[in-house]
Amino acid sequence: MRGSSLEIGVGFQSLSNEVNVLSYLIRRTRGLMTAAALASILSGLFSVLLIAQINVALTSDAASRASAAWAFAGIAVTLMLCRMVSTALFERLGQRALAELRSFVAHCVAETPFAHFERVGSARIQSALTEHSNNVAVLFVSLPVILTNTVIVVGCLGYLAMLSWQVFLFALGVIGLGAVGYHLVHLRAIHYLQSASSEQDRLFGHFRALTDGAKELRLHQRKSRVFMDHILGESVEGVRRLRTYGMSLFVISTSWGSS
Numbered sequence: 001m002r003g004s005s006l007e008i009g010v011g012f013q014s015l016s017n018e019v020n021v022l023s024y025l026i027r028r029t030r031g032l033m034t035a036a037a038l039a040s041i042l043s044g045l046f047s048v049l050l051i052a053q054i055n056v057a058l059t060s061d062a063a064s065r066a067s068a069a070w071a072f073a074g075i076a077v078t079l080m081l082c083r084m085v086s087t088a089l090f091e092r093l094g095q096r097a098l099a100e101l102r103s104f105v106a107h108c109v110a111e112t113p114f115a116h117f118e119r120v121g122s123a124r125i126q127s128a129l130t131e132h133s134n135n136v137a138v139l140f141v142s143l144p145v146i147l148t149n150t151v152i153v154v155g156c157l158g159y160l161a162m163l164s165w166q167v168f169l170f171a172l173g174v175i176g177l178g179a180v181g182y183h184l185v186h187l188r189a190i191h192y193l194q195s196a197s198s199e200q201d202r203l204f205g206h207f208r209a210l211t212d213g214a215k216e217l218r219l220h221q222r223k224s225r226v227f228m229d230h231i232l233g234e235s236v237e238g239v240r241r242l243r244t245y246g247m248s249l250f251v252i253s254t255s256w257g258s259s
Contacts, residue, residue, distance in 0.1 A: 028100045032093050033144075039086035040144040044151025046079040052159055090144060178257055185253035192246030196239050203235045 026033060053075055057068040153175075161168040210232065218224070 024104060025097050025100060029093060029096050032089065032096060036086060036089040036093050036144040037147055039082055039089055040148040041151055043079065043082040043086050044148045044155065046075055046082055047152050048155035048159060050075050050079055051156060055163075086144065086148070093144075178259070182253045182257040185249050185256065189246045189249035189253060192242050192249065196242035196246060199235060199238045199242060203232075203239055206232045206235050 050072070053068065053072045057065060057072060060068050157168065157171065160171060206227075210227075216223070
């Protein structure tokens, strides 16, 4: 049982483990998560109302434009306040999730038998406490953002369907095309970032070897050059290259999806 807990804490490789970690974070931050979700929903609803109010103002007569302007101002201010609250809650939620996750991994490491600890390796554990923990926390905090965007998209599509079902169907086709393109590029980006993550685990091991074998490296200059130029240097370059490919594809997929 303890061994499986450590795998959850340091692996982050399988879907079931990620679900377990996310479930743990939701339980630990339920109140803050609920508040952030509600603020996200309100932000999405008021965004849709703002678009609807603009359309009302465009089609209203001169006599009712003053009241439409006041309604627009009220919705805009409320939307701004909802976004401020939701953004502040996101930041608190992100830091809380990261702290809870690192504490979770640390407790798993402390309670795991030493034999299993050696099989996992200190480099992988260090990576879990830093890079992987941050990635899962970012994913966790993104859930309310996804909720906000979902409310906006669904609300706007519903309003669009009321105005013109022909344009609504055209919009669905465009969104479908964008979703397919985004998904294909996104999968490729994930492939590169997963490879970069594995390489970074090895890089942390090289950093550990650099400090543990500092005396030996100073005594053997040839071995030191080989280690720095080929082993450590190639690992550093590998992480840089894979992350550059992955993040560049993420930028491309995000720009395509936004367009």
